[in-house]
Amino acid sequence: MARVTLKTVAERVGVSPMTVSNAFSRPDQLSAALREKILATAAELGYVGPDPAARTLARGSTGTVGILFHGTPRYALSDDFGALFLAVIAEELGRGGLALTLLPNLGTRDVLPVRDVAMDGAIIYSCSPADESVEWLRRRQLPLVLVDQPQDDHFPSVNVDDRAGARAAAMHLVELGHRRIALLAAGPEALANPTDWYVPRERLRGWHDVLDPAGITPALRYVEKSAGEAAYTAARELLAGPDRPTAVLAFSDAIAADVLRAADDLGLRVPRDVSVVGFDDSPVARRLVPALSTVRQDVVEKGTTAAAELVAAVRARRAGDDPPVRHHLLRTELVLRESTAPPAEVNHGTNGTFVG
Amino acid sequence: MARVTLKTVAERVGVSPMTVSNAFSRPDQLSAALREKILATAAELGYVGPDPAARTLARGSTGTVGILFHGTPRYALSDDFGALFLAVIAEELGRGGLALTLLPNLGTRDVLPVRDVAMDGAIIYSCSPADESVEWLRRRQLPLVLVDQPQDDHFPSVNVDDRAGARAAAMHLVELGHRRIALLAAGPEALANPTDWYVPRERLRGWHDVLDPAGITPALRYVEKSAGEAAYTAARELLAGPDRPTAVLAFSDAIAADVLRAADDLGLRVPRDVSVVGFDDSPVARRLVPALSTVRQDVVEKGTTAAAELVAAVRARRAGDDPPVRHHLLRTELVLRESTAPPAEVNHGTNGTFVG
DNA sequence: AGGGCGTACTTTACCGCTATAGCCAGCCGT
């Protein structure tokens, strides 16, 4: 049997298709009685409502926006911080009447979602601006919102003051008296290309802002963000090495958690033998043993702001206006819990100047 | 300036629009030379490729599928098990050339994503079959895959043998000698309506399958799944009560984590004073202190299977076939770690028959 | 030479809906 469309319903009721369309989409355009009748007939015929695809074409808007992130979905969602961020965005967009599509950033041979999926706009989260997928989205002239990425004059952005946060973390350790400090930074490429991967670079810079003037040359390891064993291994090597650091600055809480685990496995006590500072203040930070000192950023605010900006941009576009371009920089805050303390040497009166 | 479409490009090159369409979508239909020329002109004009919305209408497929889950996105993603499940699905779908749209299950006044978003199919995850949103999807006659829901003759499903898993967990405690056992089940409504919320009911049933014949009447509390404080509070009340249970069966690892926390705060040692068994074997289970004994289910397999079924269903539909209806029941496995032990009374020779 | 066939493109006819302008009746004020 043929598909039931607006026309089918229209013929059955004996009105024009336009009237049926109005019955569903603009109730004020027809009499209540006729509308009732149309809706009843539609239900009877099993007609659910205007076909979304056709409506999209005719109206020029889809009701969906995309989100593109660095790496695979699994990678992005592996840490609860990322998951929460995504959830908050989905929720706020929902409030604005938009659904959220996860864009696989690599397609199969012939399908490239970032180019082929219909959407009204997109959030780009922590990608390299040079990313090929980002390029596609740009070319499509969609409203975009950039999150955790370098600013761009054309698009609204939401960033966190990572650098200041990192400085605060480093400063905290220096003030406690630590001199042998190790950094667990994210991504092999963090410094390779200045435009690449913004957040890792900013945090690294923030640490150096404080350590360099203090005359401290930290041990530095790059690990895959929250890739579990990689971070654990790196941490373990650092802590088992000859000049064991007395403190570790980690790129994320997830990585910090691995440091705690490594320390524990090596029989080291945190913070007595080694201090650890995380980043993000993700939900786990509080639950770790010892509770993690970390740099707090407000994910909920970040997600909400990004989503709200996109909703605004999509609305503006629909109305034919130029979307406003606002740049948000959210503040960070050092949260002190139980994973940091002065180095043991200081307590014992030894001056632990690090000769590395 | 007017929008650049296939036609614009066609006029510029001096060929028919169809040829331009073919240049993008069916390269084998024209000479390589002409195709090059068309692509070059398109690039020059800033034409990115066929408009996805128009293509969707003409071809009848969108390249996107939806996922609907119980509660808000935040709720669903709050526990790392849910996040991982979602990620695995997104990844597997990506391999099949499909993007994944998160469907807010309640819309605003006039937008109802579940009805208005264009998609080729959907995964319904742990919803009540009576859910209004589920009804919309059904009515749209989309290919659907049901996960963690009662079987339905019309759609493929993926379920976990929750009942058997729950039985194994309960049996383990009984064999250790526990008689005073508390259950932390999910959702207030778990048993209210037999068609509601499948998984909580199955697990509860599984526990009872073992406890009832053993003559054990467990204390029972319903808590919001992974709602943090609610579970903590319930656990605390149970453990601080007069006839403190010697063991707790929790609906999920997230809830079990709260039980551990409550026990710790009350000065109780796990497993010496109280044994705890979780469910899911989510990534945290291993990291908890003590490491959690739990019922393992394979999220990756669950997600992959669900996604693969949906890809198959969508492909079948495109080809005009009837999608196959397969039902998967994944097995569970009891994983013993450090959170369970015989009750203290048994160790001390006292027979702790529970009079409650 | 002529039929059959493959290649390279074009023509036609939608896909299912909505914006916009148009039409007509009834009712208003003067």
Added chain:
DNA sequence: ACGGCTGGCTATAGCGGTAAAGTACGCCCT
């Protein structure tokens, strides 16, 4: 009694593509 307005419905013309059938031409084969 007549122009103008409003409410309620219809006609027209796309939105930007694609499938399928059609045309034109060169080539091979017998």
